[in-house]
Amino acid sequence: xxxxxxxxxxxxxxxxxxxxxxxxxxxxxxxxxxxxxxxxxxxxxxxxxxxxxxxxxxxxxxxxxxxxxxxxxxxxxxxxxxxxxxxxxxxxxxxxxxxxxxxxxxxxxxxxxxxxxxxxxxxxxxxxxxxxxxxxxxxxxxxxxxxxxxxxxxxxxxxxxxxxxxxxxxxxxxxxxxxxxxxxxxxxxxxxxxxxxxxxxxxxxxxxxxxxxxxxxxxxxxxxxxxxxxxxxxxxxxxxxxxxxxxxxxxxxxxxxxxxxxxxxxxxxxxxxxxxxxxxxxxxxxxxxxxxxxxxxxxxxxxxxxxxxxxxxxxxxxxxxxxxxxxxxxxxxxxxxxxxxxxxxxxxxxxxxxxxxxxxxxxxxxxxxxxxxxxxxxxxxxxxxxxxxxxxxxxxxxxxxxxxxxxxxxxxxxxxxxxxxxxxxxxxxxxxxxxxxxxxxxxxxxxxxxxxxxxxxxxxxxxxxxxxxxxxxxxxxxxxxxxxxxxxxxxxxxxxxxxxxxxxxxxxxxxxxxxxxxxxxxxxxxxxxxxxxxxxxxxxxxxxxxxxxxxxxxxxxxxxxxxxxxxxxxxxxxxxxxxxxxxxxxxxxxxxxxxxxxxxxxxxxxxxxxxxxxxxxxxxxxxxxxxxxxxxxxxxxxxxxxxxxxxxxxxxxxxxxxxxxxxxxxxxxxxxxxxxxxxxxxxxxxxxxxxxxxxxxxxxxxxxxxxxxxxxx
Ligand code: NOJ
Ligand code: NOJ
Ligand code: CA
Numbered sequence: 001x002x003x004x005x006x007x008x009x010x011x012x013x014x015x016x017x018x019x020x021x022x023x024x025x026x027x028x029x030x031x032x033x034x035x036x037x038x039x040x041x042x043x044x045x046x047x048x049x050x051x052x053x054x055x056x057x058x059x060x061x062x063x064x065x066x067x068x069x070x071x072x073x074x075x076x077x078x079x080x081x082x083x084x085x086x087x088x089x090x091x092x093x094x095x096x097x098x099x100x101x102x103x104x105x106x107x108x109x110x111x112x113x114x115x116x117x118x119x120x121x122x123x124x125x126x127x128x129x130x131x132x133x134x135x136x137x138x139x140x141x142x143x144x145x146x147x148x149x150x151x152x153x154x155x156x157x158x159x160x161x162x163x164x165x166x167x168x169x170x171x172x173x174x175x176x177x178x179x180x181x182x183x184x185x186x187x188x189x190x191x192x193x194x195x196x197x198x199x200x201x202x203x204x205x206x207x208x209x210x211x212x213x214x215x216x217x218x219x220x221x222x223x224x225x226x227x228x229x230x231x232x233x234x235x236x237x238x239x240x241x242x243x244x245x246x247x248x249x250x251x252x253x254x255x256x257x258x259x260x261x262x263x264x265x266x267x268x269x270x271x272x273x274x275x276x277x278x279x280x281x282x283x284x285x286x287x288x289x290x291x292x293x294x295x296x297x298x299x300x301x302x303x304x305x306x307x308x309x310x311x312x313x314x315x316x317x318x319x320x321x322x323x324x325x326x327x328x329x330x331x332x333x334x335x336x337x338x339x340x341x342x343x344x345x346x347x348x349x350x351x352x353x354x355x356x357x358x359x360x361x362x363x364x365x366x367x368x369x370x371x372x373x374x375x376x377x378x379x380x381x382x383x384x385x386x387x388x389x390x391x392x393x394x395x396x397x398x399x400x401x402x403x404x405x406x407x408x409x410x411x412x413x414x415x416x417x418x419x420x421x422x423x424x425x426x427x428x429x430x431x432x433x434x435x436x437x438x439x440x441x442x443x444x445x446x447x448x449x450x451x452x453x454x455x456x457x458x459x460x461x462x463x464x465x466x467x468x469x470x471x472x473x474x475x476x477x478x479x480x481x482x483x484x485x486x487x488x489x490x491x492x493x494x495x496x497x498x499x500x501x502x503x504x505x506x507x508x509x510x511x512x513x514x515x516x517x518x519x520x521x522x523x524x525x526x527x528x529x530x531x532x533x534x535x536x537x538x539x540x541x542x543x544x545x546x547x548x549x550x551x552x553x554x555x556x557x558x559x560x561x562x563x564x565x566x567x568x569x570x571x572x573x574x575x576x577x578x579x580x581x582x583x584x585x586x587x588x589x590x591x592x593x594x595x596x597x598x599x600x601x602x603x604x605x606x607x608x609x610x611x612x613x614x615x616x617x618x619x620x621x622x623x624x625x626x627x628x629x630x631x632x633x634x635x636x637x638x639x640x641x642x643x644x645x646x647x648x649x650x651x652x653x654x655x656x657x658x659x660x661x662x663x664x665x666x667x668x669x670x671x672x673x674x675x676x677x678x679x680x681x682x683x684x685x686x687x688x689x690x691x692x693x694x695x696x697x698x699x700x701x702x703x704x705x706x707x708x709x710x711x712x713x
Contacts, residue, residue: 035560035572035573035574035575036574036575037574037580044551044553044579045258045285045286045287046285046541046551047538047539047551047553047579048110048168048259049389049440049441049537051108051168051430051433052107052109052391052392052426052430053108053109053111053170054106054108054110055361055392055393056111056113056114057091057362057395058092058093058114058116058149059088059090059114059134060089060091060395060413061096061413062092062096063089063091063092063095064093064097064098065092065095065154068149070088071148072147075123076123078090082412085410087132088134088148091412092148092150093150093155094154094157097158097161098161099416100161101165102418103165104165105423105427106418106430107426107429107430107431108393109167110169110170110258112171112172114136114149114172115136115139115172116136116252117144117145117146118139118142119137119140119179120138121140122184124138133179135410136172136174137172137231137263139179140190141189141192141193142245142248143191143247152255155255159257160256163256168287169257170257170260170261170287171252171257171261172261173261174264175234175236175249175272176231176268177227177228177231178234179232180231181199181232182230186199187207187231196244206234206241208233210225210227210233212229212230217299221654221656223266224267224268225654228267233267236269237269237272242272243702245276246275246279250283253280253286258286259286259287260286260289262288262289262313263290263291264291265291265292265307266293266294266300266304270666271617271663271665271666272617272664273290273311274311274312275617278543278544278615279614280541281541281548282614284549285544287314287540288312288314289314289315292304292307292316293318294322295322296318296323296326304318305319305345306350308349308351308354309350312541314354314356316355316356317345317355317356317389320355320387320389321358321359323338323341324341324380325367325370327380327471328379328471329380330371334451335449335450335451335469335471336451338454339446339449339454342387342444342446342456343444343446346443351542352389353538354540356390356391357387357388358391359394359397360397360409362394362410364405364409365403365404365405365408365409366396366401366402366409368401369402374400374421375498375518375519376519378421378425378521379469379470379471379521381422381426382467382498383454383469385429386439386465386467388442398423399414399417399422399423400420424497425494425498429494432465432493436526437461437527437535437555438458438465438525439465440538440553441554442464444457445457447483448468452472452476453470453516454468455467455481461535461555462528463526463528464484464525465523466485466490466523466524466525467521467522468500468514468521470517470518472519473518475515477513477516478514479513481514482509482510482511483509485503485511487505487506487507488504489502490505490526492524493525494522494523498519498521500520500522503524531600532600532601533602534556534557534597535556536552536554536595536596536604536605537555538551538552538606539594539607540553542607542609543608543611544608544609544610544611545615546585546613547584548583549573549581549584550581550584550594551580551581552580552606553578553579554578554579554596555577555578556600557576557579557580558598558599559598560572560575561597561598562596562597562598563580564593564594565584565585565587565608566593566610568587570585571583571585580596584608587610589611589638589640590643591607591609591610592610593607594606610639611640611668612668612671613669614669616668616700616702617664618664618666618696618703618704618705619664619665619703619704619705619706620634620706620709621662621705621706621707622661622709622711623708623709623710623711624661624711626679629682630680630682631679632651632661632677633649633650633651633677633678633679634650634651634676635649635650635675635678636674637673637674637675638668638671640666640667640668641665641675649678649680652680660708667696667698670699672695672696672697672698673695673698674693676688689711689712689713694709
């Protein structure tokens with residue numbers, strides 16, 4: 001289905017005018033006159049379940065323009081030999097654009113690039129070593145492209161080239177911090193070349209100034225308000241800073257960006273993350289996932305797993321990556337742990353198919369450096385590509401690139417061999433994701449497991465994929481295996497390239513005993529015939545306000561019918577068999593079911609969080625004395641403030657200057673809200689403040705401070 005849609009899109013793009021891609025205007029989200037979603041400019045911006053993402057460090061991938069390799073002729077900046085990992089290597093957007101056929105040939109649906117905006121131009125000197133911002137995480141001016149990657153025209157050409165190959169563009173974006181407090185810029189940042197502020201002369205309060213964070217793994221205040229490796233922490237409570245960041249993000253979206261990878265979300269306040277995500281959604285949405293960094297086990301696991309619901313930003317799946325790397329890399333965990341991880345994350349994550357899964361990244365040792373056995377690496381890749389969530393391939397994994405820590409895993413790409421078994425496998429499984437909804441939206445069940453073998457089934461209604469993996473050199477007989485594959489002989493999707501053979505399924509669900517050899521990978525797929533009731537697989541974004549556009553993905557949507565949100569009919573923007581875009585109707589705030597109805601019947605329902613309105617950040621201040629163990633929360637009359645349910649109250653507040661407390665809170669702009677402060681004691685006892693409900697007229701936009709509320713006894 002998706003492939004057909006993509007072909008149509010390609011035909012449209014090459015036949016139609018190309019003006020939108022190159023200009024300042026975002027490619028239109030509106031469909032053609034018939035309202036068919038397959039006429040959208042580049043497929044689906046909000047649901048990426050059908051895609052494989054490819055992550056590149058722009059500087060390390062391909063050099064299309066040697067003239068920009070050292071734009072200022074700085075010393076210690078560029079290494080033409082491409083061996084000093086701390087210098088620029090010369091990769092750029094022109095080079096990346098030229099590699100689109102290579103990516104399209106691998107079945108890639110979206111490319112995630114390094115932060116695209118201007119970084120520190122000078123090397124950063126620390127302990128006698130020179131480090132450069134080749135990775136893009138040392139921002140200087142979020143409003144202009146970094147000279148090393150190219151100009152706006154080069155960026156637009158990259159987007160155009162990607163879209164012409166059916167590939168979406170995701171930018172990395174780091175709103176948490178600028179550059180180092182002790183860089184030559186003194187963490188200074190600019191807007192279109194004009195200085196906005198610096199760290200030491202910060203008369204406008206653009207930064208937090210609380211110094212370097214230590215190693216406290218439990219204090220949200222530390223995580224959110226102190227500097228991360230001396231990178232100056234932006235005060236996102238400052239209205240000017242918030243506007244700067246949302247304006248910058250909008251600028252890139254206007255250049256055709258389809259997705260945002262949000263850096264260091266762990267270090268941003270929940271209110272800022274929520275407001276930032278809401279602004280993207282207000283503008284029509286773009287797939288948005290964040291780096292909420294955790295280890296395993298981690299005391300922050302609960303905050304991590306609930307952050308998508310809380311903020312609307314999907315997670316980079318650290319739990320998935322951490323466990324998978326231990327199972328396929330160091331062998332410190334086994335297949336039982338992998339199976340267990342799939343089970344508990346399915347229960348713990350509200351939208352497990354929206355998580356962004358990965359094995360390798362620019363911050364970790366490459367798996368190929370931990371695990372020398374290619375058979376095991378291939379098992380890991382097959383696992384990644386068939387698991388719930390949208391998989392990321394870090395550049396070079398398909399070429400078996402090595403690198404024994406984060407930095408060393410950022411080598412020059414060099415080889416673009418399209419015949420490697422990994423490249424070929426990614427292509428086949430990317431095609432399968434596009435073809436079989438079980439991989440995109442299905443649930444997961446373990447069908448057979450021991451320390452070395454895992455057989456999982458993915459299933460979405462009648463569509464099924466079964467995957468068998470053996471990370472060892474032993475042969476196992478899969479006795480007693482059952483699946484939901486229909487009776488018959490199912491051929492291996494990988495066509496035996498990893499030894500997989502046919503699987504013979506019986507009518508009672510049993511399968512003929514299957515012998516799984518060393519490093520063998522078997523993938524068997526069944527796609528149910530089209531028709532029947534509409535089936536909703538994904539709704540994205542998963543939250544927003546009345547008037548926002550939302551995409552429903554699934555199957556059997558058939559002829560245009562209706563979409564309801566909480567029982568209220570929504571205006572339809574476009575409708576095709578596997579995608580519908582609707583506008584959120586005026587309906588009560590809070591979680592509401594989205595349901596599709598057509599002449600064949602009614603779909604399953606999918607939970608969507610309706611906001612009262614577009615979000616504004618309010619920094620709420622309070623003056624409260626407490627006894628040890630008591631925390632302050634706020635609860636109010638709208639869904640955003642917990643709808644008077646203390647269990648859903650926002651907080652806890654921070655109290656660096658007790659008895660003063662504060663908390664940035666995301667509230668519906670333009671609404672007159674009512675609320676009260678409450679105390680929660682360590683045993684969960686709730687104490688409400690007395691008096692009348694407080695009222696507050698939330699400004700329409702921006703970030704603003706509330707009055708200081710003194711606890712009403
Ligand atoms: C996490 C990024 O992935 C890492 O590479 C970067 O250095 C830090 N955030 C700071 O932006
Ligand atoms: C219940 C609380 O007890 C009260 O103090 C608060 O004002 C109301 N909820 C809101 O109507
Ligand atoms: Ca270059």
